[in-house]
Amino acid sequence: MTGGVLSAGDLAETLALARAGKRVATTNGCFDLLHVGHLRYLQAARAMGDLLIVAINSDASVRALKGPSRPLVSQDDRAELLAGLRCVDYVVIFDAPTPLDVLTQIRPDVHVKGGDYDADTLPEAAALRALGVELAFVPLVSGKSTTALAKRLSAGV
Numbered sequence: 001m002t003g004g005v006l007s008a009g010d011l012a013e014t015l016a017l018a019r020a021g022k023r024v025a026t027t028n029g030c031f032d033l034l035h036v037g038h039l040r041y042l043q044a045a046r047a048m049g050d051l052l053i054v055a056i057n058s059d060a061s062v063r064a065l066k067g068p069s070r071p072l073v074s075q076d077d078r079a080e081l082l083a084g085l086r087c088v089d090y091v092v093i094f095d096a097p098t099p100l101d102v103l104t105q106i107r108p109d110v111h112v113k114g115g116d117y118d119a120d121t122l123p124e125a126a127a128l129r130a131l132g133v134e135l136a137f138v139p140l141v142s143g144k145s146t147t148a149l150a151k152r153l154s155a156g157v
Helices: 008-019 036-046 057-065 075-083 099-105 125-130 146-155
Strands: 024-029 051-057 090-095 110-114 134-138
Touching: 008 051, 008 090, 008 099, 024 036, 024 099, 036 051, 036 110, 036 134, 051 057, 051 075, 051 099, 075 090, 099 125, 125 134, 134 146
Parallel strands: 024 051, 024 110, 051 090, 110 134
Antiparallel strands: none
């Protein structure tokens, strides 16, 4: 890992130096209750670039998306866990419904999303294409999801 958890402003500055000649890949998500599906997804995203930046939803953003019982893991803990993965170079936390502001600052070469999205359903797709950012979609790992894990935990299974 080269950088850890940074603010969007610090990340843009750091990237100005670190990205020379490198293909920058980004992805984003809640990453609440990290599981093997997340790991495989992040490894696939990293394979699409020389650097991988993961933008994670803030706690407030996760609550707005997933409901009042989420996140199960705080944004700082989620960021630290992700930053500790070999395939992740930098992590940035965003508070908006989408990571578009952060991605506009970063201007990645490729933005990677899970197979539950496509170019028609990804809210930031048009804006990213206008910036010249390639979009890539990675198939989800069947049977692996935070929502399924949370349901199992609440059922005591």
